[in-house]
Amino acid sequence: MSVISTITVKVPATTANLGPGFDCIGAALTLYNKFKFTHLDEGGLIIDVTGAEAERVQTDESNLLYQAFLKLYQYIGQTPPPVKMAIELGVPLARGLGSSATAIVGGLVGANQLAGAPLSQLEVMKLAIAMEGHPDNVVPALLGGCRLAATSADGWEVCDIPWHSDIIPVVAIPDFELSTSEARQVLPTEFSRADAIFNTAHLGLLLRGLETGQGEWLRAALQDRLHQPYRQALIPGYDAVKGAALAAGAYGMVISGAGPTLLALVDRLHSQSVEAAMLSAWQSVGIIAVVRSLSLDTQGASYQG
Ligand SMILES: Nc1ncnc2c1ncn2[C@@H]1O[C@H](COP(=O)(O)OP(=O)(O)O)[C@@H](O)[C@H]1O
Numbered sequence: 692m693s694v695i696s697t698i699t700v701k702v703p704a705t706t707a708n709l710g711p712g713f714d715c716i717g718a719a720l721t722l723y724n725k726f727k728f729t730h731l732d733e734g735g736l737i738i739d740v741t742g743a744e745a746e747r748v749q750t751d752e753s754n755l756l757y758q759a760f761l762k763l764y765q766y767i768g769q770t771p772p773p774v775k776m777a778i779e780l781g782v783p784l785a786r787g788l789g790s791s792a793t794a795i796v797g798g799l800v801g802a803n804q805l806a807g808a809p810l811s812q813l814e815v816m817k818l819a820i821a822m823e824g825h826p827d828n829v830v831p832a833l834l835g836g837c838r839l840a841a842t843s844a845d846g847w848e849v850c851d852i853p854w855h856s857d858i859i860p861v862v863a864i865p866d867f868e869l870s871t872s873e874a875r876q877v878l879p880t881e882f883s884r885a886d887a888i889f890n891t892a893h894l895g896l897l898l899r900g901l902e903t904g905q906g907e908w909l910r911a912a913l914q915d916r917l918h919q920p921y922r923q924a925l926i927p928g929y930d931a932v933k934g935a936a937l938a939a940g941a942y943g944m945v946i947s948g949a950g951p952t953l954l955a956l957v958d959r960l961h962s963q964s965v966e967a968a969m970l971s972a973w974q975s976v977g978i979i980a981v982v983r984s985l986s987l988d989t990q991g992a993s994y995q996g
Protein backbone atom coordinates (compact mmCIF):
# COMPACT_ATOMS: atom_id res chain seq x y z
CA MET A 692 0.00 0.00 0.00
CA SER A 693 1.52 3.36 -0.89
CA VAL A 694 0.67 6.96 -0.12
CA ILE A 695 -0.57 9.22 -2.92
CA SER A 696 -0.97 12.44 -0.90
CA THR A 697 -1.71 13.76 2.59
CA ILE A 698 -3.50 16.75 4.00
CA THR A 699 -3.80 17.85 7.63
CA VAL A 700 -6.77 20.00 8.65
CA LYS A 701 -6.94 21.87 11.97
CA VAL A 702 -10.40 23.01 13.12
CA PRO A 703 -11.24 25.15 16.17
CA ALA A 704 -13.82 24.44 18.85
CA THR A 705 -16.80 26.78 18.84
CA THR A 706 -19.19 28.17 21.41
CA ALA A 707 -22.67 28.66 19.96
CA ASN A 708 -25.68 30.77 20.99
CA LEU A 709 -23.85 33.15 23.40
CA GLY A 710 -27.11 33.36 25.36
CA PRO A 711 -29.76 35.09 23.21
CA GLY A 712 -28.38 34.07 19.77
CA PHE A 713 -29.88 30.58 19.64
CA ASP A 714 -28.99 28.80 16.39
CA CYS A 715 -27.57 31.92 14.71
CA ILE A 716 -24.36 33.15 16.42
CA GLY A 717 -21.16 31.40 17.48
CA ALA A 718 -17.49 32.07 18.10
CA ALA A 719 -14.37 30.03 17.32
CA LEU A 720 -12.09 29.34 20.31
CA THR A 721 -8.41 28.51 20.69
CA LEU A 722 -8.93 24.78 21.24
CA TYR A 723 -8.45 22.44 18.26
CA ASN A 724 -9.01 19.07 16.64
CA LYS A 725 -6.53 17.92 14.00
CA PHE A 726 -7.41 15.58 11.17
CA LYS A 727 -4.77 14.01 8.91
CA PHE A 728 -6.05 12.45 5.68
CA THR A 729 -3.76 10.06 3.83
CA HIS A 730 -4.90 9.19 0.32
CA LEU A 731 -3.83 5.58 -0.31
CA ASP A 732 -3.52 3.77 -3.60
CA GLU A 733 -5.56 0.79 -2.38
CA GLY A 734 -7.62 -0.51 0.55
CA GLY A 735 -10.71 0.93 2.22
CA LEU A 736 -11.09 3.12 5.28
CA ILE A 737 -8.69 3.25 8.26
CA ILE A 738 -9.48 5.50 11.23
CA ASP A 739 -7.02 6.07 14.04
CA VAL A 740 -8.03 8.27 17.02
CA THR A 741 -5.74 9.71 19.71
CA GLY A 742 -6.31 12.07 22.64
CA ALA A 743 -8.64 12.12 25.65
CA GLU A 744 -11.80 9.99 25.19
CA ALA A 745 -10.43 8.58 21.90
CA GLU A 746 -12.20 5.29 22.57
CA ARG A 747 -15.57 7.07 22.34
CA VAL A 748 -15.13 7.99 18.66
CA GLN A 749 -16.46 5.53 16.07
CA THR A 750 -13.79 3.99 13.82
CA ASP A 751 -16.07 2.59 11.13
CA GLU A 752 -17.99 4.23 8.28
CA SER A 753 -20.44 5.82 10.75
CA ASN A 754 -17.66 8.16 11.94
CA LEU A 755 -18.85 11.76 11.43
CA LEU A 756 -15.52 12.87 9.91
CA TYR A 757 -15.83 10.11 7.32
CA GLN A 758 -19.53 10.91 6.73
CA ALA A 759 -18.56 14.49 5.89
CA PHE A 760 -15.67 13.29 3.68
CA LEU A 761 -18.13 11.03 1.85
CA LYS A 762 -20.69 13.81 1.52
CA LEU A 763 -18.24 16.00 -0.37
CA TYR A 764 -17.31 13.24 -2.81
CA GLN A 765 -21.01 12.45 -3.35
CA TYR A 766 -21.68 16.14 -3.96
CA ILE A 767 -18.99 16.38 -6.65
CA GLY A 768 -20.07 13.06 -8.15
CA GLN A 769 -16.84 11.17 -7.49
CA THR A 770 -16.02 7.91 -5.70
CA PRO A 771 -14.12 8.57 -2.45
CA PRO A 772 -10.56 7.24 -2.53
CA PRO A 773 -9.10 4.70 -0.06
CA VAL A 774 -8.13 6.84 2.89
CA LYS A 775 -6.54 6.73 6.33
CA MET A 776 -7.86 9.32 8.77
CA ALA A 777 -5.84 10.15 11.88
CA ILE A 778 -7.90 12.10 14.41
CA GLU A 779 -6.08 14.02 17.15
CA LEU A 780 -8.72 15.10 19.68
CA GLY A 781 -8.27 18.40 21.49
CA VAL A 782 -11.97 19.35 21.66
CA PRO A 783 -13.92 17.38 24.27
CA LEU A 784 -16.80 15.33 22.88
CA ALA A 785 -20.47 16.24 23.41
CA ARG A 786 -19.71 19.09 25.81
CA GLY A 787 -21.21 22.03 23.88
CA LEU A 788 -17.93 23.07 22.25
CA GLY A 789 -18.78 22.06 18.71
CA SER A 790 -16.88 18.77 18.44
CA SER A 791 -19.35 17.56 15.80
CA ALA A 792 -18.80 20.77 13.82
CA THR A 793 -15.03 20.17 13.83
CA ALA A 794 -15.63 16.71 12.34
CA ILE A 795 -18.05 18.01 9.70
CA VAL A 796 -15.85 20.94 8.68
CA GLY A 797 -12.68 18.82 8.89
CA GLY A 798 -14.13 16.06 6.70
CA LEU A 799 -15.45 18.47 4.08
CA VAL A 800 -12.28 20.59 3.94
CA GLY A 801 -10.02 17.50 3.88
CA ALA A 802 -12.01 15.87 1.08
CA ASN A 803 -12.16 19.11 -0.90
CA GLN A 804 -8.38 19.48 -0.74
CA LEU A 805 -7.69 15.83 -1.61
CA ALA A 806 -10.08 16.19 -4.56
CA GLY A 807 -8.16 19.22 -5.90
CA ALA A 808 -10.36 21.96 -4.36
CA PRO A 809 -13.40 21.73 -6.69
CA LEU A 810 -15.61 23.62 -4.19
CA SER A 811 -15.32 27.20 -2.97
CA GLN A 812 -15.31 27.99 0.75
CA LEU A 813 -18.91 29.20 0.39
CA GLU A 814 -20.01 25.88 -1.10
CA VAL A 815 -18.21 23.99 1.67
CA MET A 816 -19.96 26.21 4.22
CA LYS A 817 -23.40 25.46 2.76
CA LEU A 818 -22.72 21.72 2.83
CA ALA A 819 -21.51 21.99 6.44
CA ILE A 820 -24.65 23.88 7.53
CA ALA A 821 -26.86 21.31 5.80
CA MET A 822 -25.05 18.46 7.57
CA GLU A 823 -25.12 20.02 11.05
CA GLY A 824 -28.66 21.42 10.70
CA HIS A 825 -27.81 24.81 12.23
CA PRO A 826 -25.07 27.28 11.27
CA ASP A 827 -23.77 28.59 14.58
CA ASN A 828 -20.94 26.07 15.09
CA VAL A 829 -19.87 25.14 11.56
CA VAL A 830 -19.67 28.73 10.29
CA PRO A 831 -17.16 30.01 12.89
CA ALA A 832 -15.36 26.64 12.82
CA LEU A 833 -14.78 27.13 9.09
CA LEU A 834 -14.20 30.91 9.01
CA GLY A 835 -12.94 31.74 12.51
CA GLY A 836 -13.97 34.71 14.68
CA CYS A 837 -17.45 35.40 15.93
CA ARG A 838 -20.06 34.96 13.18
CA LEU A 839 -23.75 35.55 12.75
CA ALA A 840 -25.58 33.58 10.07
CA ALA A 841 -29.02 34.42 8.72
CA THR A 842 -30.98 32.86 5.88
CA SER A 843 -31.40 34.89 2.70
CA ALA A 844 -33.25 34.35 -0.56
CA ASP A 845 -30.09 32.72 -1.97
CA GLY A 846 -29.10 30.69 1.07
CA TRP A 847 -27.11 32.34 3.83
CA GLU A 848 -25.74 35.74 4.75
CA VAL A 849 -22.85 35.48 7.16
CA CYS A 850 -21.26 38.40 8.94
CA ASP A 851 -18.26 38.87 11.14
CA ILE A 852 -19.19 40.18 14.60
CA PRO A 853 -16.49 42.44 16.08
CA TRP A 854 -15.32 41.13 19.46
CA HIS A 855 -13.64 43.61 21.79
CA SER A 856 -10.17 42.41 22.81
CA ASP A 857 -10.89 42.92 26.53
CA ILE A 858 -13.65 40.28 26.55
CA ILE A 859 -12.29 36.89 27.62
CA PRO A 860 -14.29 33.70 27.07
CA VAL A 861 -13.90 31.41 30.10
CA VAL A 862 -15.12 27.85 29.55
CA ALA A 863 -15.99 25.50 32.41
CA ILE A 864 -16.12 21.98 30.98
CA PRO A 865 -17.62 19.31 33.27
CA ASP A 866 -16.70 15.65 33.10
CA PHE A 867 -20.08 14.51 31.75
CA GLU A 868 -21.50 14.53 28.23
CA LEU A 869 -24.77 15.96 26.96
CA SER A 870 -25.61 15.18 23.37
CA THR A 871 -26.85 18.11 21.33
CA SER A 872 -29.79 16.12 20.00
CA GLU A 873 -30.90 15.29 23.56
CA ALA A 874 -30.60 18.94 24.58
CA ARG A 875 -32.66 20.02 21.53
CA GLN A 876 -35.45 17.61 22.36
CA VAL A 877 -36.31 19.48 25.56
CA LEU A 878 -36.99 22.73 23.69
CA PRO A 879 -40.51 23.90 22.87
CA THR A 880 -41.41 24.32 19.21
CA GLU A 881 -43.38 27.53 19.77
CA PHE A 882 -42.66 30.65 21.83
CA SER A 883 -44.67 33.63 23.02
CA ARG A 884 -44.39 37.05 21.39
CA ALA A 885 -42.88 38.36 24.64
CA ASP A 886 -40.09 35.77 24.53
CA ALA A 887 -39.38 36.45 20.85
CA ILE A 888 -39.11 40.19 21.55
CA PHE A 889 -36.96 39.55 24.61
CA ASN A 890 -34.40 37.55 22.62
CA THR A 891 -34.42 39.91 19.64
CA ALA A 892 -33.66 42.87 21.91
CA HIS A 893 -30.99 41.05 23.89
CA LEU A 894 -29.22 39.72 20.80
CA GLY A 895 -29.07 43.26 19.39
CA LEU A 896 -27.63 44.48 22.68
CA LEU A 897 -25.15 41.60 22.75
CA LEU A 898 -23.77 42.51 19.31
CA ARG A 899 -23.07 46.07 20.47
CA GLY A 900 -21.73 44.83 23.79
CA LEU A 901 -19.30 42.46 22.08
CA GLU A 902 -18.14 45.20 19.75
CA THR A 903 -17.63 47.89 22.38
CA GLY A 904 -16.82 45.86 25.50
CA GLN A 905 -19.39 48.02 27.32
CA GLY A 906 -19.91 46.17 30.61
CA GLU A 907 -23.48 47.24 31.34
CA TRP A 908 -24.64 46.17 27.88
CA LEU A 909 -22.92 42.80 28.20
CA ARG A 910 -24.33 42.24 31.69
CA ALA A 911 -27.87 42.84 30.46
CA ALA A 912 -27.43 41.12 27.09
CA LEU A 913 -26.40 37.64 28.20
CA GLN A 914 -29.96 36.54 28.89
CA ASP A 915 -32.15 34.22 26.91
CA ARG A 916 -35.66 32.80 26.89
CA LEU A 917 -35.49 30.41 23.95
CA HIS A 918 -33.26 27.58 25.12
CA GLN A 919 -31.50 28.07 28.45
CA PRO A 920 -34.57 27.97 30.71
CA TYR A 921 -35.36 24.51 29.32
CA ARG A 922 -31.81 23.17 29.40
CA GLN A 923 -30.62 24.29 32.82
CA ALA A 924 -32.16 21.24 34.48
CA LEU A 925 -29.92 19.00 32.34
CA ILE A 926 -26.82 20.60 33.89
CA PRO A 927 -26.41 19.85 37.60
CA GLY A 928 -24.75 22.75 39.39
CA TYR A 929 -25.85 25.33 36.80
CA ASP A 930 -27.16 27.80 39.40
CA ALA A 931 -24.15 27.39 41.70
CA VAL A 932 -21.64 27.91 38.88
CA LYS A 933 -23.53 30.91 37.51
CA GLY A 934 -23.81 32.50 40.96
CA ALA A 935 -20.10 31.99 41.54
CA ALA A 936 -19.10 33.41 38.14
CA LEU A 937 -21.21 36.54 38.63
CA ALA A 938 -20.00 37.05 42.21
CA ALA A 939 -16.41 36.82 40.95
CA GLY A 940 -17.04 39.61 38.46
CA ALA A 941 -18.12 37.96 35.18
CA TYR A 942 -20.36 40.02 32.88
CA GLY A 943 -22.58 36.98 32.60
CA MET A 944 -22.64 33.23 32.16
CA VAL A 945 -24.45 31.18 29.54
CA ILE A 946 -24.67 27.59 28.37
CA SER A 947 -22.05 26.97 25.67
CA GLY A 948 -23.94 25.55 22.70
CA ALA A 949 -26.31 22.89 23.98
CA GLY A 950 -24.17 22.38 27.11
CA PRO A 951 -23.04 21.07 29.48
CA THR A 952 -20.03 23.43 29.23
CA LEU A 953 -20.75 26.80 30.79
CA LEU A 954 -19.28 29.96 29.27
CA ALA A 955 -18.57 33.14 31.19
CA LEU A 956 -17.64 36.39 29.46
CA VAL A 957 -15.21 38.30 31.63
CA ASP A 958 -12.89 41.30 31.47
CA ARG A 959 -9.14 40.69 31.69
CA LEU A 960 -8.97 41.79 35.31
CA HIS A 961 -11.43 39.17 36.50
CA SER A 962 -10.65 36.11 34.35
CA GLN A 963 -8.52 34.29 36.94
CA SER A 964 -10.94 34.86 39.81
CA VAL A 965 -13.89 33.78 37.65
CA GLU A 966 -12.00 30.61 36.60
CA ALA A 967 -11.34 29.72 40.23
CA ALA A 968 -14.90 30.50 41.32
CA MET A 969 -16.50 28.36 38.59
CA LEU A 970 -14.18 25.46 39.32
CA SER A 971 -14.85 25.46 43.05
CA ALA A 972 -18.63 25.89 42.57
CA TRP A 973 -18.71 22.78 40.43
CA GLN A 974 -16.50 20.93 42.90
CA SER A 975 -18.92 21.89 45.68
CA VAL A 976 -21.69 19.93 43.94
CA GLY A 977 -19.40 16.96 43.30
CA ILE A 978 -18.59 17.61 39.64
CA ILE A 979 -15.06 17.54 38.29
CA ALA A 980 -14.47 20.19 35.66
CA VAL A 981 -11.71 21.78 33.63
CA VAL A 982 -11.92 25.58 33.53
CA ARG A 983 -9.91 27.62 31.03
CA SER A 984 -9.66 31.18 29.81
CA LEU A 985 -9.43 30.98 26.02
CA SER A 986 -9.17 33.49 23.18
CA LEU A 987 -11.07 33.93 19.97
CA ASP A 988 -9.62 31.92 17.08
CA THR A 989 -9.57 34.28 14.11
CA GLN A 990 -8.40 31.87 11.42
CA GLY A 991 -10.96 29.07 11.37
CA ALA A 992 -10.21 25.79 9.63
CA SER A 993 -6.70 25.68 8.20
CA TYR A 994 -4.85 23.01 6.27
CA GLN A 995 -1.40 22.05 5.13
CA GLY A 996 0.14 19.33 3.07
N1 LIG B 1 -13.35 14.37 16.11
C1 LIG B 1 -14.46 13.67 15.83
N2 LIG B 1 -14.42 12.70 14.92
C2 LIG B 1 -15.53 12.02 14.64
N3 LIG B 1 -16.72 12.21 15.21
C3 LIG B 1 -16.80 13.16 16.13
C4 LIG B 1 -15.68 13.94 16.49
N4 LIG B 1 -16.06 14.81 17.43
C5 LIG B 1 -17.38 14.59 17.64
N5 LIG B 1 -17.82 13.61 16.88
C6 LIG B 1 -19.18 13.07 16.86
O1 LIG B 1 -20.07 14.07 17.33
C7 LIG B 1 -20.73 13.64 18.53
C8 LIG B 1 -20.91 14.80 19.48
O2 LIG B 1 -21.73 15.74 18.86
P1 LIG B 1 -22.71 16.68 19.68
O3 LIG B 1 -23.62 15.84 20.53
O4 LIG B 1 -23.32 17.59 18.69
O5 LIG B 1 -21.75 17.45 20.67
P2 LIG B 1 -20.83 18.73 20.46
O6 LIG B 1 -21.50 19.76 21.30
O7 LIG B 1 -19.49 18.36 20.99
O8 LIG B 1 -20.82 19.06 19.01
C9 LIG B 1 -19.79 12.58 19.12
O9 LIG B 1 -20.48 11.71 19.96
C10 LIG B 1 -19.29 11.90 17.84
O10 LIG B 1 -20.26 11.01 17.34
Ligand SMILES: N[C@@H](CCOP(=O)(O)O)C(=O)O
Nearest residue numbers: 707714787788789871948949
Ligand atom coordinates in the same frame (compact mmCIF):
# COMPACT_ATOMS: atom_id res chain seq x y z
N1 LIG C 1 -27.54 26.15 18.50
C1 LIG C 1 -27.21 24.79 18.85
C2 LIG C 1 -25.75 24.73 19.18
C3 LIG C 1 -25.27 23.35 19.57
O1 LIG C 1 -23.88 23.45 19.89
P1 LIG C 1 -23.05 22.20 20.39
O2 LIG C 1 -21.66 22.70 20.57
O3 LIG C 1 -23.69 21.76 21.67
O4 LIG C 1 -23.18 21.16 19.32
C4 LIG C 1 -28.06 24.36 20.04
O5 LIG C 1 -28.10 25.13 20.99
O6 LIG C 1 -28.66 23.28 20.01
